Amino acid sequence: MEGLDFYIPGAALAVAFACRLPGFSRSWRDPLLRSVSALLLVAVSVFFFAAPPTIAAVNRITGIPNFSAPLVYCILTAFSASCLVLVINWRGGPPEVTRRASRRTITAYGAVIVAMIVLFALGDAPVERLRDLDTYYANTPYMREMIVLYLVSHTVAAVVMSVLCRRWSLVVHGWLRTGLVLIMTGYFLNIGFDAVKYTAVSARWAGYNLDWLSTRVAPPLASASALIIATGFILPLVGQRLADAWRKWSTYRKLGTLWRELRSAAPGGTAAVRISLWSSLDLRLTQREAFIHDGILALDPYFDHALRADSHAAAHAHGAGADEADAVAEAAMLAAAVIARDADPQGTIITSADTRAALPKQAQRDLVGMSRALRHSPVVAAARRRCAARSESSHP
Incomplete structure (x- = not known):
């Protein structure tokens, strides 16, 4: 033409x-x-x-x-x-x-x-x-x-x-x-x-x-x-x-491990939330991050900060940098807290107000690093094994 x-x-x-x-x-x-x-x-x-x-x-x-x-x-x-x-x-x-x-x-x-x-x-x-x-x-x-x-x-x-x-x-x-x-x-x-x-x-x-x-x-x-x-x-x-x-989808996907780890710890109302298949990626990412933060808050009484310090030192010994070591330490503490929560179905563990502390803000910002550590870090795997063994020995 x-x-x-x-x-x-x-x-x-x-x-x-x-x-x-x-x-x-x-x-x-x-x-x-x-x-x-x-x-x-x-x-x-x-x-x-x-x-x-x-x-x-x-x-x-x-x-x-x-x-x-x-x-x-x-x-x-x-x-x-x-x-x-x-x-x-x-x-x-x-x-x-x-x-x-x-x-x-x-x-x-x-x-x-x-x-x-x-x-x-x-x-x-x-x-x-x-x-x-x-x-x-x-x-x-x-x-x-x-x-x-x-x-x-x-x-x-x-x-x-x-x-x-x-x-x-x-x-x-x-x-x-x-x-x-x-x-x-x-x-x-x-x-x-x-x-x-x-x-x-x-x-x-x-x-x-x-x-x-x-x-x-x-x-x-x-x-x-x-x-x-x-x-x-x-x-x-x-x-x-x-x-x-792509960045949002990658973040959403990378948070999957942390999200699955915390599903049992999240409050029932949050876990029950459902969104449409046609929901936007922004909404899906926001919901997943909110779910994770709610799970972290629910696990707060079960956090073992001594384990966190030991895991931080172990991560450094494995050659991790400062940010990676923080993420590994927080992930190890979370993994142990999930096991401790599962071992306390009645919720009898009570932590004094002055020893309870939410995750540091830096760790909360690095949710992706924590999720990666849950999947790949040998330090987290070791902390999980120790906590599981301790839980089994206390509940024969």
Whole structure:
């Protein structure tokens, strides 16, 4: 189908815009989010209205040959303005300074749009050109100036965006850096697109014909740049969400050993809680962590802090670091407390108030480390065996 080289990247940018909508709806007052959303929306319009089938349809509907030319150029100029406004907001600074710079940019590019409309009205372009208008009318008065004006404004924005993304990519990491590198790559291709257009138009000025550069080389460059830029905008958002989801799922799974260890110690009301199969991962993780904390509180009277100190020393002797030793010691004390609780079905053990102590906050924060120690630590296994043997000897 003719025009797919325009519609496909336009659809990719539409997907990027759709991915930004949830964040935009929550924080629509954020100038940066507004700038990103405006840029993506204008970029979608560029590729839709620049497609030859759309150009022909617009010309036919308006009844003006080449009416699509100033329309597409104006949208391209608006895209360039959107890029620069995004640069201004990314750069940050005092809000009033940022707003003033944004207004100046919009005003300047608005003047360019008005100038292009006037130049088209003054020019003479009676022959409809769907793909090669840039070169066909390269020597036509007023049309020539309009073509150069849109190319220059587009180039300025592409260069500035490339420089900004490169500088920013040097000071950030992770998904954001990857996205910035992709955006920068896309804008480098945009500069290549402009260079090809300049070459084809300049060749016409010099009396040569290199129209194939404008009609065959430039469109693929524009499509590739759009797809890469769209990916660059989408990746930090989607990638971060996927990374967060994986981290939560990994934490939920790693807490399984500790959760199973404490099921018999958890209060009956907590153990009875059920959630839907369709419940979110956040809810599942929150419930599991709450379940574990309730189990820890229920075991508090059975904690043997001397055993904890011995297990801490043993973990250090096995080469564990400070954090790992804390997790191993807490896990050993928990495992022993579960056995002690099972050996006291009537709940006759009473610990004085001054000797009862909840788990240290650091251990409570490292639930994953405790769960790992319950599964793998030989220190925990040894503490479990000693406590089980002691329980059997006290209940022949």
